[in-house]
Amino acid sequence: MVIKANGYAVWELLQREFDRRFKATGHQNMYFPLLIPQSFLHREAEHVEGFSPELAVVTLAGGKQLDEPYVIRPTSETIIGHFFAKWIKSWRDLPVLVNQWANIIRWELRTRMFLRTTEFLWQEGHTAHSNHDEAVEEVRRMLDTYAEVAEEVMAVPVVKGVKTQSEKFAGALESYCIEAMMQNGFALQAGTSHDLGQNFGKAFDVRFQNKEGQLDFVWQTSWGVSTRLIGGLIMSHSDDRGLVLPPKLAPTKAVMVPIYGRDGGKDRILEAAHRIAREVGAKVDDREGQTPGAKFFHWERRGVPVVLEFGPRDLASGSIVLKRRDTGGKQPMAQAELAEKLPALLGEMQKNIFDAAKQRLTSNTVLANSIGEVESILKDVTAEKGGGKFVMAHVKDDPRCDLRVKELKATIRCIPLVDEYDGPGKCIVTGEPVDRRALIAKAY
RNA sequence: CGGGGAGUGGCUCAGCCUGGUAGAGCACCUGGUUCGGGACCAGGGGGUCGGAGGUUCAAAUCCUCUCUCCCCGACCA
Structure with missing residues (x-):
């Protein structure tokens, strides 16, 4: 999978939103190995059954056939369970709240750009608790976190629910999910949060001594969102003219396109454009050899929320023309008002994009x-x-x-x-x- | 893995049936004129036609084999 610069910048913004919330709820980032001994997968019967068909297996390394093959992680419950067993001895060690940002491989027979790729980037949270209630609370908390980011940051309304027993994560007691509706009315599972019960605790012998001095298996959870969200974002908001990004996920919020006119006022236009753009945090598209029209299309297709047009007429009158991506509406305004109005407008656009998606969900x-x-x-x-x-x-x-x-x-x-x-x-x-x-x- | 389709400059494709000097549009480079929604003129660079083998005086074009990619189904965050 290749994610080019514009898409990756969106992913970075999403990561930041999630990561901040994970840390605010007490989780810490860690990293675990990419290669997992194949036998680990076999310790949990449902887990291996669920994932075996889509594993990529390493059988040769260092020029030699391996005695035991490694699988490239399709998810990390097993290897993390293995380490939890080493680290957890007492109720005082609990809860353990970790998250990993990583890439994983699932050998899909049929892939679809961003929505279903063989390799993808994700975060996987893994936690261990001393009792089931606390684990369930964690599962629900992270599901709520996912729903919050989906709705408030991505502007994608979601339905929170529980998977059926057939559809749940391989090895879980219950899988909770958020489901989003794409513009074609298809559902997209946008995030999952699993109550693993003691299944992996038992499989990997993750035991702790409770306050009563007895040995017990930990109660675990795992939860994840992936680069699939970028696909979901695109399929939720985009139109025939290209990408539409909610302002909170737009790497560039505003671009100014200078228009030079025929009277040789280019230097003055550029100078004023840069000055105004600096004040409002916009980027100036001062590329040579491209007409303004070409630049408008360029940024529109990339989903930049606001494009500012600034030409000789604006220079003379102290105004500027603002075009918003969501409605396509153009409005002139005084240059002096721009810095003040822009943040409010971006907020309004964020809401408008969400409302449109919500309306679509409701009516369909x-x-x-x-x-x-x-x-x-x-x-x-x-x-x-x-x-x-x-x-x-x-x-x-x-x-x-x-x-x-x-x-x-x-x-x-x-x-x-x-x-x-x-x-x-x-x-x-x-x-x-x-x-x-x-x-x-x-x-x- | 089943069923379809496609591989020809960076991109989208024409040329193949009927073998005979590799093309177009876009993109790119140089110069100039332009600039309020995909500019124009002039000049220019760039392709062993997916790969291997065969037929032929001659293969992008015909034959055989092979590889890759895309789309549609069964499995899936």
Whole structure:
């Protein structure tokens, strides 16, 4: 995977937002090995079953066949479990709250730019606790953190929920997730937070002595978001003219395009442009040999929130023309007001972009009361043609139901934590009672 | 792994059927004129046509093998 400069700058801004929140909640960054002894994966039965098909394995190193192959990490629960066992002896050692920023490999058969790549960058949080309640609290806290960054920073509204048992992380008790809706109505799992119970504690013998002096296995959690979020960001906001970045994730918030005119006032224009740009923190596009029109298109396509036009007429009148990326609207304003108005405008744009996405999510979420209804709603939906919906239906968390929904090329994305609909009902597959509607959608 | 499609200057592609001097647009370089939504003129640089083998006087073009990439399905953050 290659991420070029503009995309990587967005990733860095996202990283900063997450990292700050992780540290504020007591987590510390660490680093663990890229190569994991293959046998580690086999210690947890569901884990190895889930990940085996997509492992890249190193069998040769230093010119020799290895006695035991290494796998390139697809996720790090196992190797971290191995080290937790060495480090944790007492209840006083708990909780352990670590995070790792790393790259991982999952050998996908079918990749899609940013959304599903063989290699991706992510963060994986791994924590160990002395009891289940505290672990669950951690799982929920980090899910809330993900939802907060998605909504407030990325301007992407999400549904928080629990995965079905079929869809949960391999080796977890429960997997919580946030699901976002792309512009084609497809769902994108934007972040996951897992309650691992004592599964990995038992598999890696991570034991501690509790206050009563007895040995017990730790309760673990893990949670992650990846560079997939960049794909989600693009697919949530962009339009036919290119990328639309919410201001909080725009590496460049404003670009000024100077226009020189025919009267040889170029030097004065440039001088004033740089002065004004400095005051408001904008970048001046003073490249030679490009017309203003070409520059407007250039920055528009890259999603820069605000483009400022500054030409001879503005120089004469003390004004400047501002164009916002989200609505495409142009407005003239006094140069003196710009520094003051720009931050407020960026804030308004951030909100506007979120509101538009929220509106889309709401209007494309529908109820269905039979499997036939779900089928007819999702029948002709494809990633390319769009038309996808979040279909809310009563479905039991039962592998049979997951299989039935899969026949429609859709999945049960999650059972929402908050029931915004009509409470209990009968499962549309089995007829059994369930306490709320679940979210069914086609997904990336 | 099944089914489709494509490999020709940096990019997008034409040329292939019917073998005969490798092309276009964009991008790039030089000079000039321009500049309020993808500028124009003039000049210029750059390609062993994915690879190997074969047929032929002659292969981007025909034949055989092979590699890679993209799209569609089954598996998935």
